[in-house]
Amino acid sequence: MNNTLKGACIIGQSGGPTAVINASAYGVIKTALDSKDITRVLGAANGIRGVLADRLYDMGQEDPYELSLLMNTPSSELGSVRHKMADPDVDDSEYARILEIFQKYNVRYFFYNGGNDSMDTCEKVSRYMARAGWECRIMGVPKTIDNDLALTDHCPGFGSAAKYIATTCMEVSKDARVYDTGMITVLELMGRHAGWLTGAAALATAFGAGPDLIYLPETVFDMDRFLEDVTAIYDKTKKCLIAVSEGIHYADGAFVAEAETSANDGFGHAQLGGLAAQLAAVIKERTGAKVRGIELSLLQRCAAHLASEADVKEAYLAGEMAVKSALAGETGKMVAFECERGEPPKSNYQRKIGPLTVSLEIQKGEAYKCKTKLIPLDAVANLEKKVPLEGINAEHNGVTQEFIDYVLPLVQGEPERPTENSLPRYARLKKVLTTEMDGGAK
Numbered sequence: 001m002n003n004t005l006k007g008a009c010i011i012g013q014s015g016g017p018t019a020v021i022n023a024s025a026y027g028v029i030k031t032a033l034d035s036k037d038i039t040r041v042l043g044a045a046n047g048i049r050g051v052l053a054d055r056l057y058d059m060g061q062e063d064p065y066e067l068s069l070l071m072n073t074p075s076s077e078l079g080s081v082r083h084k085m086a087d088p089d090v091d092d093s094e095y096a097r098i099l100e101i102f103q104k105y106n107v108r109y110f111f112y113n114g115g116n117d118s119m120d121t122c123e124k125v126s127r128y129m130a131r132a133g134w135e136c137r138i139m140g141v142p143k144t145i146d147n148d149l150a151l152t153d154h155c156p157g158f159g160s161a162a163k164y165i166a167t168t169c170m171e172v173s174k175d176a177r178v179y180d181t182g183m184i185t186v187l188e189l190m191g192r193h194a195g196w197l198t199g200a201a202a203l204a205t206a207f208g209a210g211p212d213l214i215y216l217p218e219t220v221f222d223m224d225r226f227l228e229d230v231t232a233i234y235d236k237t238k239k240c241l242i243a244v245s246e247g248i249h250y251a252d253g254a255f256v257a258e259a260e261t262s263a264n265d266g267f268g269h270a271q272l273g274g275l276a277a278q279l280a281a282v283i284k285e286r287t288g289a290k291v292r293g294i295e296l297s298l299l300q301r302c303a304a305h306l307a308s309e310a311d312v313k314e315a316y317l318a319g320e321m322a323v324k325s326a327l328a329g330e331t332g333k334m335v336a337f338e339c340e341r342g343e344p345p346k347s348n349y350q351r352k353i354g355p356l357t358v359s360l361e362i363q364k365g366e367a368y369k370c371k372t373k374l375i376p377l378d379a380v381a382n383l384e385k386k387v388p389l390e391g392i393n394a395e396h397n398g399v400t401q402e403f404i405d406y407v408l409p410l411v412q413g414e415p416e417r418p419t420e421n422s423l424p425r426y427a428r429l430k431k432v433l434t435t436e437m438d439g440g441a442k
Contacts, residue, residue, distance in 0.1 A: 003329035005135065006037050007108025010051060011059075012044035014114035014121065015082065017075040018157030019164075019304040020315035021113060021143045022427070025078060026070035027319025028111045028141065029059050037327055038109060042434065047081035047114070048121055052097050054435065056105070061432040069427035071312060072417050074304035077427060080114075085121050088128040095128040102129070102136060105434070109137050109326050113319070115144035115155070116382055119334055123377035126332040137326040140334035140377055141318050145301045147196035150383035151375045152336035156318055157301070159311035159410035162200035164303040165189060166411065168296065169204035169211060173241050181290065182238040184230065184283055188276035188295040191245040193217055194386045196407075197300065199399045201243035203411065206404050212240050217247035218387050219396040221256055226279075227286050229397050234287060246275055305424065309413025314370055321372045333374040340369040341409060368409035 011028045013021060025043075032041045043057040044050035057078065059067070070077060088095045101107070112122040119140045126138040142149050147158035169187065176185045189198040195216025204210025212233050215221060233240045248256050257275040276293030284291040318335045325333065391403035418425040 003327070004037060005108050005137065005327075006039060007106045008040035008042060009038050009109035009111065009323075010042045010044050010056065010105075010107050011078070011111045012047040012050065012113065013076040013078050013080050014047040014112060014118040015080060015144065016115070016301060017080060018143050018145050018301050019074045019160040019307045020156050020311050022070040022073045022075070022077045023312050023315035024113050024141050024143060024156055024319040026067060027316040027321075028113070028323055029067060029070075029319075031320045031323040032109070033060060035323065035327060038323075040105065042105065042107070043078045043431075045431075045433075046079035047112075047118075048083055048085065048098075048125075049081045050079070051101055052094060054101055054104075056101075056434045057429075057431045058434050058437060061437075062429055066427050066429055069418060069425060071316065072304060072307075072415065072424065073426040074302045074307075077429060082117070083121075084117070085124055088124055088131070092128060095125065095132075098125060099129065099132055099134055102134060107136060109139075109323070111139050111141055111319070111322050111326070113141040113143055115142070115146065116149060116384065119149070119377055120381040122334070123332070123381045126377060130332075137329070137331040138377075139322040139326050139330065140380075141322045142334060142336065143315070145197060146191060146194050148194035148384045148386065149334075149336075150380050150385045152334075152380075153339040153370070154337060154410055156311060156315035158196060159308040159314075160303070160306065161190075161197055161300050162203070162407055163308045163311075163411035164300060164306045165197060165200045165296070166203035166207075166210070167306055168299075169201045169241070169243065170207070170209040172294065173204060173209040173211070176241055176292075177239050182234065184234055184240045184280075184287065184289050184291045185242065186276045186279045186283070186291065186293045187211065187241070187243045188246055188293065189243055190296075190300050191217060192247040193384055195245045195247075196387055198243050198245040199387055199391065199403050200407050200411075202399045202404055203407060210241070211243040213242045213397045214399060215242070215244045215248050215397060216387055216392060216399075217245045217249060218389065219392060220251045221248040222251075223256075223282070226397075227283065229395075230283055231287060234289060242279075244275060244279065248275070305417070307415055308411045309415040310368075310370075310410055312415045317372060325374060330374060332377050334377055334380050336373050336375045336380075337370050338373050339371075339409075341405065342367060368412075
């Protein structure tokens with residue numbers, strides 16, 4: 001069977017950025033530029049809105065070295081968007097415009113890099129193009145620090161965010177315990193309905209310096225029980241570090257966060273915030289202790305300086321495989337991961353005879369293996385994967401060893417990080433718009 005289809009491609013980024021989303025974009029762009037069947041590689045400025053507005057960058061005009069630096073560049077270099085598209089069966093006006101743009105540039109491949117809502121957009125575009133009779137192979141490239149995409153072992157972006165959270169929790173834990181006076185610290189972490197990120201704080205505790213208590217949105221939050229947990233630890237040690245997900249909620253479903261009704265993100269999701277300060281005030285009133293609330297906010301998704309090498313490589317792999325799969329004839333799919341986890345590595349520090357001499361013995365576990373698979377877009381769009389209850393402890397104030405073993409392989413390794421005057425060297429793209437050019441070869 002001949003699957004050859006010649007034409008241009010568009011790559012767009014959507015939703016919240018991550019430390020490695022540009023690695024996925026580079027996987028798409030480089031693989032597409034290297035393909036003899038993809039005649040032109042276009043980057044959509046601000047996702048689907050860039051397609052609608054005919055704001056497309058000609059990626060073939062970029063310096064190859066600058067493109068390679070996308071592997072280490074955080075955020076969404078092409079620009080992101082939160083734009084809810086109507087179902088094409090109800091209102092197809094925007095889809096007709098997209099088809100017009102596809103026909104203008106002979107776009108036969110469309111790659112959309114994003115999370116749950118982005119896969120929804122991708123599926124709708126795929127469905128419309130099939131109905132309109134325009135042959136275009138459409139692939140979703142996953143990303144989300146929330147790790148809540150269904151039917152994939154994990155998502156690119158989560159491992160690096162988990163590593164940042166675990167490292168930051170270790171640092172805050174050390175700082176919060178430095179004085180001989182009492183201190184309670186509340187760390188607010190991202191996660192509206194899924195607690196994967198907040199659960200990752202347990203890595204810090206597992207390795208010696210982390211939260212005493214962890215609360216995820218998968219279970220009902222009880223303020224009285226929460227205060228009992230905090231008070232019990234504080235009365236005993238005069239220190240307590242707490243990690244809470246921004247999406248913790250009461251039995252009636254109401255978010256604990258004060259800012260729950262202040263705004264939404266364009267898809268009808270509440271923009272949460274202020275939880276750490278709110279809980280700190282409640283704890284202070286109950287205990288009289290010195291309490292500090294800290295909200296990590298956007299730092300969780302842009303910390304490329306603490307990116308996981310495994311995450312960077314898998315993000316690139318997702319983009320690369322999306323293009324290779326489309327070239328092979330696949331369409332209407334999302335790239336997903338299928339992983340095997342063996343026994344995690346164990347370390348043992350031992351002090352030898354003699355001053356300041358320490359040895360480190362590492363017992364290697366069975367190798368972690370990750371491979372790609374394809375999932376139909378209509379099977380994953382708008383579905384959320386939550387932390388299973390077996391990953392949460394019986395008291396609902398922490399996670400289990402099973403959860404830690406799941407996350408640990410995803411935070412491994414230190415990627416190469418080019419620097420300039422000891423500061424990160426990020427990609428500096430020219431972003432030449434197609435409308436500024438005459439013609440345009442690949």
